[in-house]
Amino acid sequence: MPEFRKDLITGEWVIIATERAKRPDKFKKGTSYKKIKTCPESCPFCAGNESMTPKEVFAINSIKERKPDTSGWQVRVVPNKFPALISNLPLDTSKIGIYDKMSGFGVHEVIIISPKHICNIAELGLKELEVMINSYVNRMLSLREDEKIKSIIIMHNQGKEAGASLDHIHSQLFGLPMIPPVLGKELSGTLAYFNSKNSCAICDILKFEKEEDKRVVFENKDFLVFEPFASGSPYETWIVPKRHAHNFEEMTNEQTKSFAYCLKVMLDFFYKNLDNPPFNYYIHTSPTLMDTSKYFHWHLELIPKLTIKAGFEMGTGVNINITKPEYTAEFIKENLKELKIKV
Amino acid sequence: MPEFRKDLITGEWVIIATERAKRPDKFKKGTSYKKIKTCPESCPFCAGNESMTPKEVFAINSIKERKPDTSGWQVRVVPNKFPALISNLPLDTSKIGIYDKMSGFGVHEVIIISPKHICNIAELGLKELEVMINSYVNRMLSLREDEKIKSIIIMHNQGKEAGASLDHIHSQLFGLPMIPPVLGKELSGTLAYFNSKNSCAICDILKFEKEEDKRVVFENKDFLVFEPFASGSPYETWIVPKRHAHNFEEMTNEQTKSFAYCLKVMLDFFYKNLDNPPFNYYIHTSPTLMDTSKYFHWHLELIPKLTIKAGFEMGTGVNINITKPEYTAEFIKENLKELKIKV
Numbered sequence: 001m002p003e004f005r006k007d008l009i010t011g012e013w014v015i016i017a018t019e020r021a022k023r024p025d026k027f028k029k030g031t032s033y034k035k036i037k038t039c040p041e042s043c044p045f046c047a048g049n050e051s052m053t054p055k056e057v058f059a060i061n062s063i064k065e066r067k068p069d070t071s072g073w074q075v076r077v078v079p080n081k082f083p084a085l086i087s088n089l090p091l092d093t094s095k096i097g098i099y100d101k102m103s104g105f106g107v108h109e110v111i112i113i114s115p116k117h118i119c120n121i122a123e124l125g126l127k128e129l130e131v132m133i134n135s136y137v138n139r140m141l142s143l144r145e146d147e148k149i150k151s152i153i154i155m156h157n158q159g160k161e162a163g164a165s166l167d168h169i170h171s172q173l174f175g176l177p178m179i180p181p182v183l184g185k186e187l188s189g190t191l192a193y194f195n196s197k198n199s200c201a202i203c204d205i206l207k208f209e210k211e212e213d214k215r216v217v218f219e220n221k222d223f224l225v226f227e228p229f230a231s232g233s234p235y236e237t238w239i240v241p242k243r244h245a246h247n248f249e250e251m252t253n254e255q256t257k258s259f260a261y262c263l264k265v266m267l268d269f270f271y272k273n274l275d276n277p278p279f280n281y282y283i284h285t286s287p288t289l290m291d292t293s294k295y296f297h298w299h300l301e302l303i304p305k306l307t308i309k310a311g312f313e314m315g316t317g318v319n320i321n322i323t324k325p326e327y328t329a330e331f332i333k334e335n336l337k338e339l340k341i342k343v
Numbered sequence: 344m345p346e347f348r349k350d351l352i353t354g355e356w357v358i359i360a361t362e363r364a365k366r367p368d369k370f371k372k373g374t375s376y377k378k379i380k381t382c383p384e385s386c387p388f389c390a391g392n393e394s395m396t397p398k399e400v401f402a403i404n405s406i407k408e409r410k411p412d413t414s415g416w417q418v419r420v421v422p423n424k425f426p427a428l429i430s431n432l433p434l435d436t437s438k439i440g441i442y443d444k445m446s447g448f449g450v451h452e453v454i455i456i457s458p459k460h461i462c463n464i465a466e467l468g469l470k471e472l473e474v475m476i477n478s479y480v481n482r483m484l485s486l487r488e489d490e491k492i493k494s495i496i497i498m499h500n501q502g503k504e505a506g507a508s509l510d511h512i513h514s515q516l517f518g519l520p521m522i523p524p525v526l527g528k529e530l531s532g533t534l535a536y537f538n539s540k541n542s543c544a545i546c547d548i549l550k551f552e553k554e555e556d557k558r559v560v561f562e563n564k565d566f567l568v569f570e571p572f573a574s575g576s577p578y579e580t581w582i583v584p585k586r587h588a589h590n591f592e593e594m595t596n597e598q599t600k601s602f603a604y605c606l607k608v609m610l611d612f613f614y615k616n617l618d619n620p621p622f623n624y625y626i627h628t629s630p631t632l633m634d635t636s637k638y639f640h641w642h643l644e645l646i647p648k649l650t651i652k653a654g655f656e657m658g659t660g661v662n663i664n665i666t667k668p669e670y671t672a673e674f675i676k677e678n679l680k681e682l683k684i685k686v
Contacts, residue, residue, distance in 0.1 A: 001429065001432065001446070001447055002426065002427055002428055002429060002447025003444050003445065003446060003447045004444060004445040004446070004447060004520075005442065005443075005444045005445075006442065006443040006444065006445070008441060008442055008443075012524055013445070013521060013523075015427050015428065015447060016447070017425075017426075017427040017428075017447070019425045019426055019427070019429075082360075082362050083345065083360075083362055084345055084358050084360040084362070084655075084663045085345055085358065085360075086344065086345060086362075089344065096555075096572070097551045097554070097555055098351060098547055098548070098551045099348065099349065099351055099551075099572045099573070100348075100349040100351075101346050101347060101348045101349065102346065102347040102348075102349070102356070103344070103346060103347070104344055104345025104346045104347060104358060104359075104360070153655070153658050153659055155653075155654030155655055155657075155658050156654060157653045157654045161651070162651070162653060162654070163651040163652070163653025163654065164653075172654070172655065174655060174659070176659070176661070177347075178356060180356075180658075180659035180660055180661045181355055181659070181660035181661070182657075182658060182659050182660035183658075183659065183660075184660075185660075204441055205441070208440045208441045208442075211440070212439075212440055229439070229442045230442070280653060280654035280657055280658075281654065282654045282655075282657065282658030283658075284658065301658070303657065308504070308505070308506040309506070309652070310498075310500045310505060310506025310507075310623060311498030311499060311500045311505070311506065311515070311623035311624065311625045312427075312496065312498055312515065312517060312625075314498075314525075314623055314625065314646065315496050315498050315523075315525060315526075315623075315625030315626075315627065315644070316496055316517070316519070316523030316524070316525050316526065317523055317524035317525035317526075317527075317528075318519070318523045318524070320427045
């Protein structure tokens with residue numbers, strides 16, 4: 001029987017449509033998807049080709065006394081060459097008749113997470129993922145200084161079908177002059193929950209998920225990894241710090257290691273057990289100028305692109321999920337036993 | 344320069360990112376996409392195969408004295424064989440620990456809009472589109488009688504990449520026991536606008552669009568067709584009745600003809616000038632049990648799938664549109680001159 005499930009944070013309903021269900025192992029793409037791509041002659045993200053990108057704004061170096069925009073780096077952050085937003089614009093609003101518009105002020109950076117032409121983030125080892133996360137933290141801390149930026153989002157698109165326009169693995173950072181609606185709904189939802197129950201919604205979710213133990217797929221001392229109760233699509237996975245914290249960018253070094261491990265576990269699972277599907281992940285952290293410390297709880301959302309959002313989802317905003325998160329959690333857990341994490 | 348544009352109805356911002364712009368004619372898929380598919384032996388939607396679907400709930404017949412579930416129809420409406428929602432369920436809510444769930448009550452119907460194995464709605468003539476719209480109206484009027492259904496959405500997915508699981512052209516109808524969030528935002532936005540300005544937001548949009556004449560692509564006596572100011576993706580197109588009306592299903596016969604013509608114009612443009620891209624359309628009409636007559640204004644939204652919603656759009660809810668609606672409107676208008684509508 002199909003059922004509606006309510007998202008505890010946003011209050012929105014999802015349809016879990018078991019009549020059209022697939023078994024969790026039926027989402028595999030087939031091993032042909034696993035082939036590794038080779039480097040084209042002129043990849044702007046490869047070491048040695050630093051002149052092909054805008055000038056770097058940050059790097060984590062692999063050699064001492066490295067000059068900017070030369071090789072010898074592990075992670076390199078550059079402004080997007082085709083930016084959706086531009087940082088050296090004044091923040092102007094204006095009217096066109098009845099409509100409002102605003103200059104495209106904002107930050108749009110590319111975080112190149114390997115100097116080698118690697119096309120799948122699952123090929124990164126644990127140490128490399130830690131370096132990547134350190135670069136995320138570093139950029140967020142720097143950009144928080146700019147009072148015109150109200151929220152920062154870091155995200156990663158893996159594969160063409162998930163929107164990656166260049167193969168060479170890279171994450172992206174956006175600094176926005178507003179709080180975007182998806183984050184806004186999480187903020188108002190968690191604030192309403194806090195006002196009514198005097199506790200953090202996400203802390204309560206973690207507690208219940210551990211208790212019920214039906215959707216948790218992995219945990220270590222600092223993080224819980226689970227499939228949300230009202231998952232909007234198959235294999236939606238959240239990585240959430242166990243200790244209440246509203247800011248991703250205030251993670252300790254110890255937590256960075258734990259977080260990288262959780263991410264590695266899921267990336268390996270996707271690559272090996274779902275045959276390398278396209279996916280997106282993004283980090284929801286507190287807006288920079290608001291004190292959300294009591295009620296907001298940062299987290300990473302990881303969503304493989306295994307189904308299509310069609311007219312119904314677009315026209316209603318209600319997702320139809322063709323599998324139960326309890327089933328995908330079980331399938332992940334079965335397979336995690338065999339995974340060997342490459343350090 | 345990129346810019347933010349605010350959606351007048353929802354208040355949400357869209358990024359118009361001209362730095363990564365494509366020219367409007369660069370969205371063509373290539374003529375190989377135009378090939379017509381042939382009928383498989385066992386298409387459940389073809390005339391003669393009526394026994395392969397659940398029993399019909401409505402049909403518009405092409406012969407007199409037709410028996411249900413036999414051939415001799417122009418449009419045939421059946422419950423979805425793999426329904427996301429089921430109508431003979433009690434409307435129960437329950438708790439799972441801290442979470443809420445609800446039975447999957449609702450209506451999920453398939454509207455088979457041709458007895459022939461046609462795989463592209465652009466192949467329908469004007470008269471056939473009118474019959475299709477009459478079937479939409481008829482089903483909405485019937486389902487409005489059920490007090491458990493709070494809103495009804497009709498939508499159409501064209502092409503696999505837009506989520507059509509069967510090739511044979513069909514629309515779908517959902518009756519929901521709630522007001523879904525996308526419609527909910529339009530309702531609260533138009534209500535707030537009405538409360539502040541004592542006029543309908545969409546009537547004001549029509550007036551301004553005609554005045555400015557930069558995004559209108561077509562009009563006839565009853566409808567205006569335009570690219571919205573804050574379009575979320577290239578070639579997003581709205582078809583809106585000129586006379587204020589909150590209910591799609593209360594269209595007159597005359598209006599049905601005008602509406603079919605507008606739809607035909609856009610379907611032909613997509614097929615001929617964008618080389619048959621996948622697309623979705625859906626109709627936003629008033630919820631059944633609310634008096635929205637003063638402030639809500641029904642419309643059809645037509646959205647080709649020409650770009651990918653990636654991590655940024657998913658994580659923020661802010662769309663990045665890589666072309667200006669003014670440019671796509673111009674390109675459509677240029678090409679409409681040459682279109683000959685097949686009646």
